[in-house]
Amino acid sequence: MNLAEINDMDEAAFVTAVGGAYEHSPWVAKGTWAKRPFASPEDLHNAFMSVIHAATPETQLALIRAHPDLAGKAAIARELTTESTFEQASAGLDRLSPEEFARFHALNTAYRERFGIPFIICVRLNTKDSILFEFERRLARDADTERMEALKQIGEISRLRLKDLDIA
Missing domain, CATH: 1.10.3330.10 (Oxo-4-hydroxy-4-carboxy-5-ureidoimidazoline decarboxylase)
Known part of the structure; x- marks a missing residue:
């Protein structure tokens, strides 16, 4: 997979392709999809983490508890x-x-x-x-x-x- 393909994916394909990076928490990938395009794999990861850090404390706890x-x-x-x-x-x-x-x-x-x-x-x-x-x-x-x-x-x-x- 390359970044061009990831940047061109619709939301469902994006969540399917990279959502497994976050245990039982597709909301992280859904929130990250809107931040496209990504310039590098690092940029993609940083976008994921910004979605997590912007989440409410309750949502963050749900992510943690999904592990x-x-x-x-x-x-x-x-x-x-x-x-x-x-x-x-x-x-x-x-x-x-x-x-x-x-x-x-x-x-x-x-x-x-x-x-x-x-x-x-x-x-x-x-x-x-x-x-x-x-x-x-x-x-x-x-x-x-x-x-x-x-x-x-x-x-x-x-x-x-x-x-x-x-x-x-």
Whole structure:
């Protein structure tokens, strides 16, 4: 896919082509479509992020909450998106020992109880051990800091997902 093709797409085709960069949140792609034309893949990603940052706090929370827990129920039931399945596998989260799985479950639960959102981290830029370290470190933060961190991590996740589309 190239930028000329993306810039010429109607809204439905655009959402289908690049909307998967944002977990179960086609509104991000719909809002970004109106910002065409894009001068570069970076410009496309920046447009996506501007739509997210312009959204209401409630809409941002919905985006954050659309993400699955790491090594959680959706992963076990094989209900993750293709992108999330690949990403979690890249950090070995699909091959946890029973002890590791229990630790992830406990941390997911503690994080959700504290912040009301799933723990979000760009797993492709981390290892299982660094994810666990970040879980522990970030549990000590305040809710506003974590909401902003979640959006930052979603930005990293989407940047890599868009890069996977090999847009030139």
